[in-house]
Every structure is written in C-alpha cells, then in structure tokens.
Amino acid sequence: MTGFAKDFPILDKEVYGKQLVYLDNAATTQKPNSVIDTISDFYKTDYSNIHRGVHYLSERSSEKYEEARKKVSDFIGARNPGEVTFTAGTTDAINQVARSLEPSLKGNEVLVTGVEHHSNIVPWQMAGAKLRAIQMDEDCNLLLDSIDITKETKLIAISHVSNVLGSVNDIKKITEIAKDHDVPVLVDAAQSIQHLPLDVKNIGCDFLAASGHKMYADTGVGMLYTSDRFSDLMPAKGGGGMVDKVSLEKTTYQEPPLRYEAGTPHIAGAISMGAAIDYMQKRGLDNIEKHESDVYSYARDRLLEMDNVTVYGNTDRMCGSISFNLDQVHHYDAGLIMDKMGVAVRTGHHCAQPLMRSFAIEGTVRASFALYNTKEDVDRLIEGIEKVEMMYT
C-alpha cells in the first residue's frame, strides 16, 4: 500500500482472490485509521450524552461535540459554529430545510438542475413545490444565462457536484444571480465537500448540506449550514434539547444550532467528522486536490480513448464520479464481472432517474474516486472493462 491508501486498513483487503480496488466512493468512502480510532477511543474514554449532564463525562462529550462543530464550521468557512447543525446526512439536511420552508414552498416553485440526486428532488415535492430545471447543454453544462427566476421561485436547490457525472456546477455564479432576485440558495455538497475547497461566505449560499460518510467520517451523520439570516426558521423537528421554555400552552426554542438538533444526536458521528477533517488537513487539502485531479483526468482520458465506451457529461470542471456504458453491454452485467475482478463500481440509475431519462438510458457504470485511489486503480478499472468486452465477444 502506498500514498494515502496506507491510512485506510480496509484497502489492504483482497476480494475474490484479487487486491480490492474501491471505486464506489460517491456512494460512501472508506475510513482512515485516525477516524476509526477516534470513534473507538471516544466510546472507551469520553462517551456520555451531551449538553444536559453536569457530570465529568457529559462535559467531556459536550466539549468534543462542540469542537467537532467548530472544525466543520471552519472547514466550510461559516461565520460561526452556530450556523452548523449536525444532521443524519445530506438527505436529512435537505428534508429539514424542506420542512422548515414548507409554508413558502407550497404551491410555488423550486429551481433545480437536471442532474440532481433524488434527495434534492423528492423533499421539495413533498413540501408541495413544483420543480423546474435550469437548462443545460448536451454535455451537461448549465446554461446560466437562461436562468429564469419568477415571483413563484422561492428557492434554488442545486448540487455542487453531480453524483453521476462528476460535473461541477458554478454555484457562486448561481448565488449571485439568485441574490438579484432575493431568492435563497441551497447547495447539495454531498459530492463536493470531500473533493473541493468550500467557503460558504464566498459562495454566498444560504444552506449547504453534506454527509459525513462520504468524507471519510462515520455513517448516519451529516451537516447543514444555515446562514445567520435564517436563524429564526421554524425547526423541522421538535423534542428535547432544542427548546427554551416548554408549557402545554406554548413552547419557545433555543437559538441555533441547538434549535435545529432535537433529541440526542449522533455524538460519535459528529466527532468523527471532526477527525475526518483533521485527517484531510493533515494530508493537505492542496495535495489531495492535486492528486485527485491527476487520477481523475487520467481515468477520463483512458475511458475516452476506448472504442466501445460512452462517457456521459463533459463540463468545464469535473471531479469525483465518471459515468459510462459499454456498447451492447448492460451496466449490471459489467458491474458484476468487474466485481469478480476485484473492482468495486456502482451500476444503475444512481438515484438520478431524471438524468438517466435525459440520456434515454436505464443506467450507467459509475467509477467514483477518493483521495486514496491511484492511476494503478484506473488501470485495473480499464482491465476490468476489457475483460467485460472480451466476455461479450
């Protein structure tokens, strides 16, 4: 094991007698030793419930939890940790915003794109909003000049990076356009927080959602950035820990972030997000970005030079995922065969059925990269594809 991969014990594994090549990172990333140890040590030495106890362990846990919030807050460039709420993940974060904004969304419109994950589609529909997609060209570049914001547009909800194509959307430009119309912007950063530097002040968004498990932290935890200007939103969830005064007649709520964290949160998960950020910072965000960009470009070039492979999407900036199909081969077959070659890819619609429909396909094979992947992994992917082709001829 070389490079970053040696920090991730699972990557040492063999599957079906072959060294594992893990290329399903857009679904979830593996965990470095430092994150695994942090979770384990936390349960061994500091664990208790937070914010309510007067005893030693409760104070230790609360401190660690709030330290993690500060790390996340600094990592995304928030003004203060109060703008960061821990959630169960990106899906949960978006659902919470949809619930809180429901009164204004109902019967109105949310502007999205044609590449969205279902979790940035369904919650808005459930809140009673109609969806309209910003136009894009056939390579999936958003046509930002064509953005048409009407008086019915109550929110722009947009992915930073597509989980299918790896296309990077110009979210800063979108927030600038939105500001002219005083429409809030939510950024789904599930596929960008682990690849690109984020600065919510610079981006100018009002909400930003991300998952811990896609950025080397635990599952079941994520974050929602809510700009200070929405500090008095109706909380999506009610319960313990988020209230100021409760009577049977009336309840008043805490200030953010506790206002948005009803019940006992995933304490160890939140702390693992802090540990994951420590890990990435220790390895150097610039180093990671440079390395990932080299591997990604290499993968794209190798795939594009293959005769019988169609690669989807071609935008100015790309990272993370690459989706493709082999001519005449069902994506499911390709994925099964590659699995037995030790190469883990994802196949199917990737929870982006509207995008699949726009390509008139049922699904794709998706290779998605993380900091520990190398050009050798790409070579193994290509070997896998060649094997699939061979078995079909």
Added chain:
Amino acid sequence: MTDAIQDEIIREFDGLEWLDRYDLLITSAKELEPMDEDSRTDENTISGCQSRVWIQSYKRDGKLNFNLDSDAMITKGIMALLLRVVNNRHPQEIANIDLYFIERIGLKSNLSPARSNGLESIIKRIKEIAKNEFDQSTVQ
C-alpha cells in the same frame, strides 16, 4: 428432495471460477430465445431495480411453461437455468418447488430482496402464477 435437472445444473457449475460461471451464464443467455418486442409489455415486466425482466406463461397438456427474458445477459442466463428447472411441470409442483440449485451454484446473494436483479421477485411471480393455475384447475 433432489431434482435431476437441478443436480445437473449444479454439476455443470461445479468447480468453476466466478468469471467462468458468468461465461456459462452468458452462453446460456445467448441460447435462450428472445421474447418478441410486442410481448415485452409493462404487464409482463417484473419490476427490478437494474435489469428489466419479462415473463409470460402458457399451459400445454396440463403442464405449465414460461418464457423469460432480460436486458442483462447474466440475469438472462439465470433465467435460462430457471426455465430448465420449472418448465413443463404441473402447476402444483412448480408452486412448491425448492430451487436449491441457486444457492449451490453461488447465486444466493442474487436472492436477497435488496439485490438489484430481483431474482427473488421473479421466483415469487413464477410461483404465484403456478399457484393461481393450480387453484383454478381445482375449482374447475
């Protein structure tokens, strides 16, 4: 209870590496007569997440027969094996059949409900059709 056809399939797959098993499934898929486009209707579709599967059934001389097809070759190969086992049997026999060969040739993971080729839904559908046929024949 053992079954000669299932035992034969198990022998064919015995000792094969994974890729050779897939090779054999792809070969079986190629030999399976494709279903007419016209028969690939929504009604004949078994909903699965990734590969699409179509099913038709007909009775001949009191025995039940199926046509199965899929847009994915490995799924279709599994369909070809299933057809060898279930076709041309009495409905009651199909409704109660223990398809032990699936586990024995290493395809058990394809059976879990979350698994995307929906093999479990296919088997469920085959058995439902067989049960309905049997129930109807007893009413008559």
